[in-house]
Amino acid sequence: MTFRPRPTFPALAVSFLGTLLVLACTKPSSDPPAVESVEPTAIVAEWALAIHGGAGTIDRDTDAETRSAYIAALSEALSHGKAQLESGASALDVVEEVVRILEDAPQFNAGKGAVFNAAGKNELDAAIMDGRDLSCGAVAGLRTVRNPITLARHVMTDTGHVLLMGDGAEAFADEVGVERADDEYFYTEHRWQQWQKKLANDDQGKMGTVGAVARDKNGDLAAATSTGGLTGKKWGRVGDVPVIGAGTFADNRTVAVSGTGKGEEFIRHSVANSVSTLVAYEGLGVEEAANRVVHGVLAEGDGGLIAVGHDGAIALVFNSQGMFRGAADSNGRFDVAIWEEEYPGEAANSGQVDE
Amino acid sequence: MTFRPRPTFPALAVSFLGTLLVLACTKPSSDPPAVESVEPTAIVAEWALAIHGGAGTIDRDTDAETRSAYIAALSEALSHGKAQLESGASALDVVEEVVRILEDAPQFNAGKGAVFNAAGKNELDAAIMDGRDLSCGAVAGLRTVRNPITLARHVMTDTGHVLLMGDGAEAFADEVGVERADDEYFYTEHRWQQWQKKLANDDQGKMGTVGAVARDKNGDLAAATSTGGLTGKKWGRVGDVPVIGAGTFADNRTVAVSGTGKGEEFIRHSVANSVSTLVAYEGLGVEEAANRVVHGVLAEGDGGLIAVGHDGAIALVFNSQGMFRGAADSNGRFDVAIWEEEYPGEAANSGQVDE
Numbered sequence: 001m002t003f004r005p006r007p008t009f010p011a012l013a014v015s016f017l018g019t020l021l022v023l024a025c026t027k028p029s030s031d032p033p034a035v036e037s038v039e040p041t042a043i044v045a046e047w048a049l050a051i052h053g054g055a056g057t058i059d060r061d062t063d064a065e066t067r068s069a070y071i072a073a074l075s076e077a078l079s080h081g082k083a084q085l086e087s088g089a090s091a092l093d094v095v096e097e098v099v100r101i102l103e104d105a106p107q108f109n110a111g112k113g114a115v116f117n118a119a120g121k122n123e124l125d126a127a128i129m130d131g132r133d134l135s136c137g138a139v140a141g142l143r144t145v146r147n148p149i150t151l152a153r154h155v156m157t158d159t160g161h162v163l164l165m166g167d168g169a170e171a172f173a174d175e176v177g178v179e180r181a182d183d184e185y186f187y188t189e190h191r192w193q194q195w196q197k198k199l200a201n202d203d204q205g206k207m208g209t210v211g212a213v214a215r216d217k218n219g220d221l222a223a224a225t226s227t228g229g230l231t232g233k234k235w236g237r238v239g240d241v242p243v244i245g246a247g248t249f250a251d252n253r254t255v256a257v258s259g260t261g262k263g264e265e266f267i268r269h270s271v272a273n274s275v276s277t278l279v280a281y282e283g284l285g286v287e288e289a290a291n292r293v294v295h296g297v298l299a300e301g302d303g304g305l306i307a308v309g310h311d312g313a314i315a316l317v318f319n320s321q322g323m324f325r326g327a328a329d330s331n332g333r334f335d336v337a338i339w340e341e342e343y344p345g346e347a348a349n350s351g352q353v354d355e
Numbered sequence: 356m357t358f359r360p361r362p363t364f365p366a367l368a369v370s371f372l373g374t375l376l377v378l379a380c381t382k383p384s385s386d387p388p389a390v391e392s393v394e395p396t397a398i399v400a401e402w403a404l405a406i407h408g409g410a411g412t413i414d415r416d417t418d419a420e421t422r423s424a425y426i427a428a429l430s431e432a433l434s435h436g437k438a439q440l441e442s443g444a445s446a447l448d449v450v451e452e453v454v455r456i457l458e459d460a461p462q463f464n465a466g467k468g469a470v471f472n473a474a475g476k477n478e479l480d481a482a483i484m485d486g487r488d489l490s491c492g493a494v495a496g497l498r499t500v501r502n503p504i505t506l507a508r509h510v511m512t513d514t515g516h517v518l519l520m521g522d523g524a525e526a527f528a529d530e531v532g533v534e535r536a537d538d539e540y541f542y543t544e545h546r547w548q549q550w551q552k553k554l555a556n557d558d559q560g561k562m563g564t565v566g567a568v569a570r571d572k573n574g575d576l577a578a579a580t581s582t583g584g585l586t587g588k589k590w591g592r593v594g595d596v597p598v599i600g601a602g603t604f605a606d607n608r609t610v611a612v613s614g615t616g617k618g619e620e621f622i623r624h625s626v627a628n629s630v631s632t633l634v635a636y637e638g639l640g641v642e643e644a645a646n647r648v649v650h651g652v653l654a655e656g657d658g659g660l661i662a663v664g665h666d667g668a669i670a671l672v673f674n675s676q677g678m679f680r681g682a683a684d685s686n687g688r689f690d691v692a693i694w695e696e697e698y699p700g701e702a703a704n705s706g707q708v709d710e
Contacts, residue, residue, distance in 0.1 A: 168591020
């Protein structure tokens, strides 16, 4: 676990440093300075964007053509977001548009590429959050909405609610004119084969998600996540994606986060919110906070997350075999990667794959 | 907002205390002592139980008979939980049983007393969490389950999932033998009239929830919450109750929390998790942490929460006109109250009402 009850610090400090020091140190924690906000210590990047296309066991034997298709889809989404942020678009608009591109790509488990549930149907969840005022919207259990992330944004802006589910959410889609699609649209050969395999072998369903987090030129943060859930899922299972604070969170004062992996673990540990908490209370940088949660709270293989800090720093951290991911910022960074050895920053540029 | 980025503390400390002190003080926050857990400084109560039956605008002109029925229902639930905890029952068993009693009472907006949605149907949500290992279960959008909290517990114990919704969740109820009920069971004259009034006046739907939090003799914490949602709600709206970290949270190291009020605000601010965070990182007591969130983060009228700390301390805090609530502990406390002036500790005992 990443945190310990605060009493340990005074207790240890008494032993090592003496009573006077303890009093001086502990005072601010129970009675913090009356300031409302602070300037970030330094801006790492004027704008920054990170994306993911899911984490998990990604087969390294994937043929070159398939790998190239993944890399191309990530690169297209990243390029679009980069151009938008450069031209001054809001983080909120950018994360929605980038996630729409990933939803439309058949490679990823969201939108068109969503996996099939136990009944051979698709069930889609999504969430979006605006770091300026913590407003947020989410949808769960959609079967016919082409771009769930756009419906989530309508929930945020057009209703007093945060989370709509099932038939009700689809009726709302009609009211606001968000496009619906039939089963044929969501049919992809790859996902159908995955489902057939799942029916034959009763192993854990394939997980996967797409997401984007951004800091724009105004310093505003936003996060968006969308998923088709688990292959072969039953009983209307909902994962972490539409659970604000678990798979999705954004707060201008701290960080924007989008997670991907074993949703139940992300819910239990309030993963996205925990990264924000470590930035707020422990003063960690975004990379350190993300590492603390992914490698200290979650178990090996649970998945990963992408995050952009209030200072524009980017983290792409996972404890699974791989994570489809990309990062771009105003300093000229533009990386797309799948496995660990291609960790962005050390990795090849857009369009390249590993080795 | 309740938290500030940590850098403010070093910055102020430099001004006031000098560089050496800063280094001594700030070290632990970035590299905390390598301990896994600590003994609470002092146990306030060996066991403790808090319950609520919703918060909001509760009419003070309610006739004496109706008020007595509320007080009697709260007292019955509290008495049952008290007896169980005294005899060594687990916090998890107690919060489930207490919430079942409140679900069965027609007075509260949960289970039998659930409000009607826009279609004149009931839609029920619930969640339960075990502070020992952060395991949790939740259900959303149920229409036919008599005791949603028990189904939530089955989700926790019998599936690898956390959240099930709608028809899928009801199919799961059949698989595990959780009792279902028809529309007639959920019909209460009071809620029907409320719905008719809602149809006539397009005001905000009546909010309400029931919940329980407990510490047992082993020092284990648990939280449970159940609701019928908003009167006249549309589009499959889901509130904070089944969103772990928003309306419900429990962690043995910190606190068990159950919230009630404007669900969307509880989601946005991860309310239940925020109380835990303040205990963990700021070293606050449960009452101070609850006050900080309810009066510092939420807006006036948003609602309230009940919490029991790892030390057995109880908080019952709200910023609405009233909150149906009760508290009991191993020190002999047994309070039931509705409005502010009856704040438990200063208030009359079971069966009494205000004035």
